[in-house]
Amino acid sequence: MTAANAQQRSATIRFVSGGREPGGHFAEFCAHPAHFLMRAYRECGELAEFDQGGILTVLMVGPEAHEAIFRAPDEQLSAALAYQYMVPIFGEGVQYGAPLAIERQQLRMHSQGLRAERMTYYAPIIAREAADWISGWGEHGQMDFYESFADLTIKTSTHCLLGAEFRYTLTDEFARIYHDLGAAVDASGTVDHTVQKAAYARRDEARAELGELIIARVRERRAAGEQHDDLLSVYMNSTYQDGTPLSESQIAGMVVWFMFAGHHTSANTAAWTLVELARHPQFCAEIVQEVDGLWADDPELGFRTLRKMPLLDGFVREILRAHPPLNTLSRRVVQDFHYKGHCIEAGKNIMFSPWVAHRLPEHFPDPERFDPHRPEPENKFAYIPFGGGSRKCVGNAFAILQVKRIICELLHHYQFELDGPADTYQEIMPSLILRPSDPCVLRYQRRAPS
Ligand code: HEM
Incomplete structure (x- = not known):
């Protein structure tokens, strides 16, 4: 065999068992994507091919595979x-609904609004929202913390994004419409996002209403000549390389x-943090001590202290x-x-999974054990909650800031207990996010003054 022939000939990628019925493995994938992908990995190894409702998809697992994906250009x-199924949500002209060159510039605009020095502006907003939230809790009680964190982060996000006025006058309306928009995103849409489900009709209506709400705010600000420090102002003042500003619908x-x-x-991250703190009282006590110690020096618990x-x-x-x-x-x-000698042909999908990757024992020994003192893996491509390469999450610092600031507020004032047996708090995936099972109830009790 010549070298050229050897290169053309791909080694065979193993096909995941089952999936013979129409739709292939799609029903099993939708039932619990993370569990299906783990089965695929266990059965086939680093590369596993499956039928995702008519789209042949190769799951690639492990740091070498992730690095190869992150280094490949978008054109490949x-x-x-x-992710075309997200276009009706975000709208035409932004992100995956825009040409690549435009999307790259838009990503830079997001990054500009999330630079470290801007975090000093967001941290007190998040702190104030968290403090207002717990001010009505009383001495003790219980609540569904997934739902409550979802409400709270709508408030923090709209406040940081759209400013105090919008937050205090329009958040309820925004949250209602935004909920309808989100309700249309589930794993089934990843294959055909055009089928006319009732939820999709409501999604399109909700997207139009949300756009109108945001554009009205942009016009008000322009008419009044207002300047603010929030992200909306960053988008309103941003220009593309050729000097053109974002259109109103692109700002929305x-x-x-x-x-x-x-x-x-x-x-989701805040909810899991509270659940695992309640599951692990010893780790929780260490963290409460850390929070109280810093609080004594800086009661604002600003961005620099949080670091x-x-x-x-x-x-x-x-x-x-x-x-x-x-x-x-x-x-x-x-x-x-x-x-590695395999060819994944044009037209197929590639998938990679932080959930599967983070359970590889060669990088995370005893992966099912929850261990916050676990050392970071040697290979940086083994740990990928925020993805990697040019598409790595631009909001990672903001996300961590937000979760930490909220958790500090809670731990400084209250202690928490699970409401049910620890193993009833399971991972479920009704949408594209892996969340704690429903309801995610914890009990809380105000801490005695020290
Ligand atoms: C714990 C919270 C978060 C997690 C786990 C997370 C995770 C991720 C991941 C895995 C990606 C890469 C997607 C891919 O490669 O296909 C990503 C991209 C992104 N994230 Fe996050 N994210 C979080 C919070 C945030 C926040 C708070 C923001 C905004 C402030 C944000 C904005 C973005 C953006 C704009 C992208 C780029 C999308 C793209 O390139 O198409 N994320 N995120």
Whole structure:
């Protein structure tokens, strides 16, 4: 065999068992994507092929595979084509509904609004929202913390994004419409997002209403000549490389994109953090001590103080290892992709999964054990809750800031207990986010003054 022949000939990628019925493995995938992908990995190893409702998809697992994906250009592995089902949510002209060159510039605009120095502006907003939230709790009680964190992070996000006035006058309306928009996102839409389900009709109506609400705010600000420090102002003042500003509908799209990328992911992380703190009283006691110590020096617990919390940092890092909210990431192969002698042909999908990756014992010994003191893996591509490469999450610092600041407020004033047996708090996936099972109830009790 010549060298050229050897290169052309791909080694065979194993096909996941089952999936013979129409739709292939799609029903099993939708039932619990993370569990299906783990089965695929256990059965087939680093590369596993399956039928995702007519789209042949290759799951790639492990740091070497992740690095190869992150290093491939968008022109070869396209996120936009894999995530077209998000276009009706964010709108045409932004992100995956815009040409790649435009999307890249829009991503830079998001990054500009999330730079470290801007965090000093967001931290007190988050602190105030968290303090207002707990001010009505009383001495003790219980609540569904997934739902409550989802409500709270709508408030923090709209406040940081759209300013205090919007937050205090329009958040309820925004939250209602935003809920209808989100209700249309589930795993089944990843294959055909055009089918006319009732939820999709409501989604389109909700997207139009949300756009109108945001554009009305943009016009009011322009008419009044107002300048603010929030993200909306960043989008309103941003220009593309050729000097053109974002259109009004693109500004609305940027707001919705930001909300969607950061809202449920952060609410989910906060909920898991509280559940695992309640499950592990010893780790919780260490963190309470860390929080109280810093609080004594800086009662504002500002951005700089929040950066000095190694124990809470380690805890949140372990939360994102064990419960990565985005557990299934995809790319569409546009040009044949070669990996370790295999060829994944154009037209197929590639998937990679933080959930599966974070359970590889060679990188995370005893992976089912929750251990916030776990050392970071040697290979940086082993730990990927925020993805990697040019598409790595631009909101990671904001997300961690938000979760930490909220948790500090809670731990400084209250102690928490699970309401049911520890093993009833399971991971479920009714949408594209892996969340704690419903209801996620914890009991709380005000701490005695020290
Ligand atoms: C714990 C919370 C969060 C997690 C786990 C998370 C995770 C991720 C992941 C895995 C990606 C890469 C997707 C891919 O490669 O296909 C991503 C991208 C992104 N995230 Fe986050 N994220 C979080 C919070 C946020 C927040 C708060 C924001 C906004 C402030 C945000 C904005 C974005 C944006 C704009 C992208 C880029 C999307 C793209 O390139 O198409 N994320 N995030």
